Amino acid sequence: MACEVLNLPRSVVLVGLMGAGKSCVGRRLATRLGLPFVDADSEIEAAAGCSISEIFAQYGEPAFRDGERRVVRRLLEGPLCILATGGGAFMDADTRRLIESKAISVWLRADLDLLTKRTAGRDHRPLLKTGNPRDILGGLMEKRYGTYALADITVDSMDRPPETTVDKVVHALAGHIGACLSVSETQS
DSSP: OHHHHHOOSSEEEEEOOTTSSHHHHHHHHHHHHTOOEEEHHHHHHHHHTSOHHHHHHHHOHHHHHHHHHHHHHHHHTSSOOEEEOOTTGGGSHHHHHHHHHHEEEEEEEOOHHHHHHHHTTOOOOGGGGGSOHHHHHHHHHHHHHHHHTTSSEEEEOOSSOHHHHHHHHHHHHHHHHTOOOOHHHHTO
């Protein structure tokens, strides 16, 4: 099994824009590696007792980012896990430093067409409610991709089955920590 071969020294934090596949890939990666999967946004909603959209509407983005930082810190101080963060988490300098010090960060990079396709018709993303989603995503790419590139590892998320991206992440993690995958795993 990959986890025994990888012997991860830290939790893995998935970063990237909404629609890049952080939750979908994260769940499968966690299963593959035998680790728990945690979605930071779900943890924030549980801690706040309301949805992300409600937090943004009632308290604004700065209050949300403060809560997000506290939740990410709590999670990274706990047992090893695969953690999917919200799209803006890595943009916050304090949260990014926390992730850098306590985890291996993986940027799931996706192109605009894929992000637009994956986020279409979903109304739980507050940042996409303020205009044309494609234009908003394009603007976010311009603002955020330079910072996402600071992640330890970059893996391209593509319009293929999630297992394809999971395989890429496992191989990238192995390379990052200097682990050797077995021949059967490299052929998957």
